[in-house]
Amino acid sequence: MSSRIFGSGIRRREDPRLITGSATYTHDIVLPGMVHAAMLRSSHAHARITRIDTEKARVAPGVVAVYTGADIEGALQPVPCAWLLPDSQLRIAPYPCIAKDVVRYTGDIVAAVVAETPYQAQDALDLIEVHYDPLPTVTDPEKAAGDDAPQLHAKDINGDDIPGNQAFHWTVAGGGDLDAAFAEAEANGVVIKERILQQRLIPNAMEPRGAVAQYTRATGELTLWNTTQNPHIVRFLCSVVTGVPEDKLRVIAPEVGGGFGSKIAVYPADFVTVFCSKTLGRPVKWIETRSENYQATTHGRDHVQDIELAATKDGKITGLRCTVHAGMGAYLSTAAPGIPTILHGLMLSGCYTIPALKEDVYGVYTNGVPVEAYRGAGRPEATFMLERLIDMLANELDLDPADVRRRNFIPKFDDGHEVVTTLNYDSGDYPGALDKLIEHTGYQALREKQKAGPSNGKYLGLGLSSYVEICGLGPSQVAGAIGFQGGLWESAIVRFHPTGKVHVFIGASPHGQGEETTFAQIVASEIGVDAGDVKIFHGDTDSTPMGWGTYGSRTTAVGGAALALAVRKIRDKAKVLAAHLLEASVEDMDYEDGKFFVKGSPDKAKTIQDIALMANVAWNLPEGMEAGLEATTFYDPPNFVFPYGAHLAVVEVDASTGQVELTGYTALDDCGPQINPVIVEGQVHGGIVQGVGQALWEGAAYDESGQLITGSMLDYALPRADLLPELDVISTVTRSPHHPLGVKGIGEAGTIASTSAVYNAVMDALKPLGVKRVDMPFTPERVWRAIQEAKGS
Amino acid sequence: MKVPVRITVNGRLFEREVEPRLLLVHFIRVFAELTGTKVGCDTSQCGSCTVLIDGVSAKSCTTLAVQADGANVTTIEGLADGEKLHALQESFWNKHGLQCGFCTPGMILASHELLRTNASPSDDEIRHGLEGNICRCTGYQNIVRAVKDAAEATAAADK
Numbered sequence: 034m035s036s037r038i039f040g041s042g043i044r045r046r047e048d049p050r051l052i053t054g055s056a057t058y059t060h061d062i063v064l065p066g067m068v069h070a071a072m073l074r075s076s077h078a079h080a081r082i083t084r085i086d087t088e089k090a091r092v093a094p095g096v097v098a099v100y101t102g103a104d105i106e107g108a109l110q111p112v113p114c115a116w117l118l119p120d121s122q123l124r125i126a127p128y129p130c131i132a133k134d135v136v137r138y139t140g141d142i143v144a145a146v147v148a149e150t151p152y153q154a155q156d157a158l159d160l161i162e163v164h165y166d167p168l169p170t171v172t173d174p175e176k177a178a179g180d181d182a183p184q185l186h187a188k189d190i191n192g193d194d195i196p197g198n199q200a201f202h203w204t205v206a207g208g209g210d211l212d213a214a215f216a217e218a219e220a221n222g223v224v225i226k227e228r229i230l231q232q233r234l235i236p237n238a239m240e241p242r243g244a245v246a247q248y249t250r251a252t253g254e255l256t257l258w259n260t261t262q263n264p265h266i267v268r269f270l271c272s273v274v275t276g277v278p279e280d281k282l283r284v285i286a287p288e289v290g291g292g293f294g295s296k297i298a299v300y301p302a303d304f305v306t307v308f309c310s311k312t313l314g315r316p317v318k319w320i321e322t323r324s325e326n327y328q329a330t331t332h333g334r335d336h337v338q339d340i341e342l343a344a345t346k347d348g349k350i351t352g353l354r355c356t357v358h359a360g361m362g363a364y365l366s367t368a369a370p371g372i373p374t375i376l377h378g379l380m381l382s383g384c385y386t387i388p389a390l391k392e393d394v395y396g397v398y399t400n401g402v403p404v405e406a407y408r409g410a411g412r413p414e415a416t417f418m419l420e421r422l423i424d425m426l427a428n429e430l431d432l433d434p435a436d437v438r439r440r441n442f443i444p445k446f447d448d449g450h451e452v453v454t455t456l457n458y459d460s461g462d463y464p465g466a467l468d469k470l471i472e473h474t475g476y477q478a479l480r481e482k483q484k485a486g487p488s489n490g491k492y493l494g495l496g497l498s499s500y501v502e503i504c505g506l507g508p509s510q511v512a513g514a515i516g517f518q519g520g521l522w523e524s525a526i527v528r529f530h531p532t533g534k535v536h537v538f539i540g541a542s543p544h545g546q547g548e549e550t551t552f553a554q555i556v557a558s559e560i561g562v563d564a565g566d567v568k569i570f571h572g573d574t575d576s577t578p579m580g581w582g583t584y585g586s587r588t589t590a591v592g593g594a595a596l597a598l599a600v601r602k603i604r605d606k607a608k609v610l611a612a613h614l615l616e617a618s619v620e621d622m623d624y625e626d627g628k629f630f631v632k633g634s635p636d637k638a639k640t641i642q643d644i645a646l647m648a649n650v651a652w653n654l655p656e657g658m659e660a661g662l663e664a665t666t667f668y669d670p671p672n673f674v675f676p677y678g679a680h681l682a683v684v685e686v687d688a689s690t691g692q693v694e695l696t697g698y699t700a701l702d703d704c705g706p707q708i709n710p711v712i713v714e715g716q717v718h719g720g721i722v723q724g725v726g727q728a729l730w731e732g733a734a735y736d737e738s739g740q741l742i743t744g745s746m747l748d749y750a751l752p753r754a755d756l757l758p759e760l761d762v763i764s765t766v767t768r769s770p771h772h773p774l775g776v777k778g779i780g781e782a783g784t785i786a787s788t789s790a791v792y793n794a795v796m797d798a799l800k801p802l803g804v805k806r807v808d809m810p811f812t813p814e815r816v817w818r819a820i821q822e823a824k825g826s
Numbered sequence: 827m828k829v830p831v832r833i834t835v836n837g838r839l840f841e842r843e844v845e846p847r848l849l850l851v852h853f854i855r856v857f858a859e860l861t862g863t864k865v866g867c868d869t870s871q872c873g874s875c876t877v878l879i880d881g882v883s884a885k886s887c888t889t890l891a892v893q894a895d896g897a898n899v900t901t902i903e904g905l906a907d908g909e910k911l912h913a914l915q916e917s918f919w920n921k922h923g924l925q926c927g928f929c930t931p932g933m934i935l936a937s938h939e940l941l942r943t944n945a946s947p948s949d950d951e952i953r954h955g956l957e958g959n960i961c962r963c964t965g966y967q968n969i970v971r972a973v974k975d976a977a978e979a980t981a982a983a984d985k
């Protein structure tokens with residue numbers, strides 16, 4: 034079975050606990066003597082706090098303690114930003130765990146209550162009186178950068194001013210003479226200009242965030258259960274903020290109910306929960322409500338993009354110039370500065386040969402929730418720019434969008450291709466992917482159907498999106514060079530027990546992606562044990578080796594590689610021991626499917642189980658060999674991996690109502706060899722739907738005073754089952770030349786491609802109606818208005 | 827003020843004095859100590875908290891414990907028959923109908939309701955039947971497959 038387990042869609046081992054309600058999420062942790070915390074969040078988006086009166090709350094039934102900003106002073110350091118973007122005039126504003134003087138968004142904590150029950154804690158919040166002096170607010174990133182915008186922060190952490198609310202200004206430029214390219218295009222070619230609003234999105238992992246902190250005074254030890262994608266980073270930063278030394282700090286990510294980027298950051302409320310436990314000497318639980326999640330857990334996107342594309346008359350791109358105002362929210366969240374820059378700007382040339390480009394990204398403080406990674410993180414915003422402008426170019430030149438893509442694709446390559454932003458893509462066949470998609474979907478026939486005109490007032494639209502993305506983050510040396518304050522390697526420990534059963538301890542921290550199953554498949558395929566004999570441990574910093582977290586589609590790509598290499602070390606040792614036991618020389622040994630034998634004599638083989646027993650009892654080891662059968666690997670990838678693909682969305686737009694219906698969707702993705710194709714397909718489904726959500730329904734909105742008006746699931750439109758068609762998912766397989774298993778990543782691909790595919794499809798449908806531009810999401814009202822405006826003009 | 831309630835959860839009777847405002851979901855999670863039922867929102871939108879009250883699905887975050895006085899509540903923990911999984915649990919597992927699993931208890935019980943009222947639903951009927959349950963991970967496609975699969979398995983078993 035072992036050779037076939039790689040590539041097999043076996044059922045997930047995670048599922049039995051999840052489908053029976055036996056899994057333990059953070060909210061499910063109950064400890065003796067535990068009390069409950071609730072956070073009072075600011076009622077203003079920007080205000081000076083003039084007075085806080087907590088007396089009534091303190092004496093309310095069940096209340097154990099009430100803390101304000103004054104109480105944590107000295108005990109909790111500001112929340113650190115851990116991506117120090119170089120050469121960007123980075124200005125990190127102090128990010129307090131509890132706001133003391135000024136609140137800067139409605140998620141700022143102004144006080145915390147601890148009570149015997151969650152209801153009592155919640156009740157007591159209403160008894161805290163906070164007096165505010167409101168200040169002017171700004172939530173639009175471009176306006177926030179303007180001269181007359183209210184200034185959010187007096188000084189950054191180094192005591193410097195933060196003029197124009199500018200958190201950073203980052204530039205990427207490469208290739209030839211960009212000005213000349215645009216001058217030439219103005220004279221003899223075409224220049225396409227567009228403004229794209231990548232609206233703010235709310236990640237909406239179905240499990241709200243939370244923390245349970247248990248501090249033991251006698252030992253000074255702290256255990257923190259936390260809804261996180263990266264428990265080791267939490268341990269690292271929690272130690273910095275709370276002062277609990279790393280060796281006394283255990284972070285456990287139990288079952289985690291999705292993250293999509295929103296559980297990467299470290300958060301004030303989690304540290305406040307730690308503070309409460311330390312101060313009271315009791316276990317403290319804090320679980321956010323969904324409304325609180327909207328109000329204070331990181332959001333995504335929020336770009337105002339101004340883009341210009343230069344091209345020849347026959348549709349060859351000659352230059353790309355962009356300015357992005359990226360809303361950062363009130364503070365710089367943990368990884369925030371790297372998202373609209375490194376993960377965005379460096380991918381700006383996508384699947385295409387672009388001779389010259391430049392992008393300026395302004396990170397701007399606004400009175401909103403801090404913006405962080407959200408599925409795709411920077412790459413959907415880059416893909417969207419290109420894919421949208423290419424469609425506009427096709428319209429301008431009256432060419433089919435597929436043809437314009439073909440005219441600009443990087444030709445097929447299988448061992449490295451350096452692009453204009455200096456990244457070295459690993460392998461890809463972008464023209465091949467598009468051709469296959471077009472053939473599979475009957476694209477030409479759909480175009481013919483479209484030519485027949487609307488039926489029943491419904492306009493058909495087709496939207497393509499070709500993408501390549503960067504994931505498998507990444508070489509640690511590069512991490513250092515781009516200012517990421519951590520490494521990006523992964524590690525795994527593989528331990529064989531005497532009966533041949535295996536324990537794997539891994540630093541990666543999957544939270545729904547199914548990698549307990551995928552990892553077991555890797556072990557089984559590498560050394561011929563049954564996948565069912567392999568137990569995977571993750572998410573507990575006391576038992577697992579260091580890991581840098583599950584995000585950026587890196588867990589199978591980097592953690593999986595570490596694991597495969599650890600198993601290969603074991604295989605090497607097992608081979609030496611088998612040779613010794615068979616009285617042969619190592620060079621004469623062969624290995625197949627968990628059996629070690631002298632070449633030509635497979636019948637006299639030692640199985641890996643035999644070897645595990647002999648290594649563990651150690652009665653007869655070769656000279657110098659250590660007992661046991663265990664290996665540890667630290668895998669630092671030599672490069673990123675670059676999955677790619679092409680998607681097609683088909684929509685119908687009802688011109689009389691503005692209603693958009695997604696009627697078909699086909700995704701072709703290439704993430705290299707698939708360890709478990711069923712899991713891969715599931716990742717693609719989920720990813721696509723999140724991207725579709727951005728195009729059609731989702732968007733966080735603030736009012737003039739900085740109040741979040743999409744503050745609950747009632748107001749924020751999430752994709753639902755009845756709004757979606759059956760998705761058609763196909764794939765090709767291109768190995769990564771530098772990866773031990775050849776695999777790339779798949780967690781974000783769907784989201785990266787689908788927003789632009791759907792957007793292009795809707796605009797394609799609206800083309801005969803003369804509509805040029807609509808901001809996402811395509812609500813019926815917006816589409817209808819755009820149609821009316823086009824009619825009027 | 828507290829009021830007495832008698833609620834049977836998965837066959838076990840719990841007699842407790844509760845605040846009238848206590849939500850059924852908290853009764854289940856705190857008093858019955860069954861944490862499989864999840865809370866995903868505070869506006870009755872997500873369906874994570876779905877349970878069966880006397881065999882009919884209900885959102886336990888929008889039901890007061892006192893409203894369930896005298897009722898038989900079934901949660902995800904009570905769906906399997908001992909070791910034997912319910913057809914829906916099997917099918918969600920077989921069809922990869924879950925990822926992070928947080929929506930899953932509610933999704934399975936909402937699907938239970940769907941199949942109770944329509945033994946062989948079309949894809950469309952499944953999608954409409956589950957519109958009160960949000961899953962952020964799966965994109966719903968494999969959930970639809972799972973419900974369909976369970977309907978077929980149940981029909982085959984009944985033959």
Ligand code: FES
Pocket residue numbers: 864865866867868869870871872873874875876885886887888
């Ligand atoms: S918890 Fe969301 S509907 Fe009940």
Ligand code: FES
Pocket residue numbers: 239290291545923924925926927928929930960961962963964
């Ligand atoms: S499986 Fe994660 S929300 Fe449905």
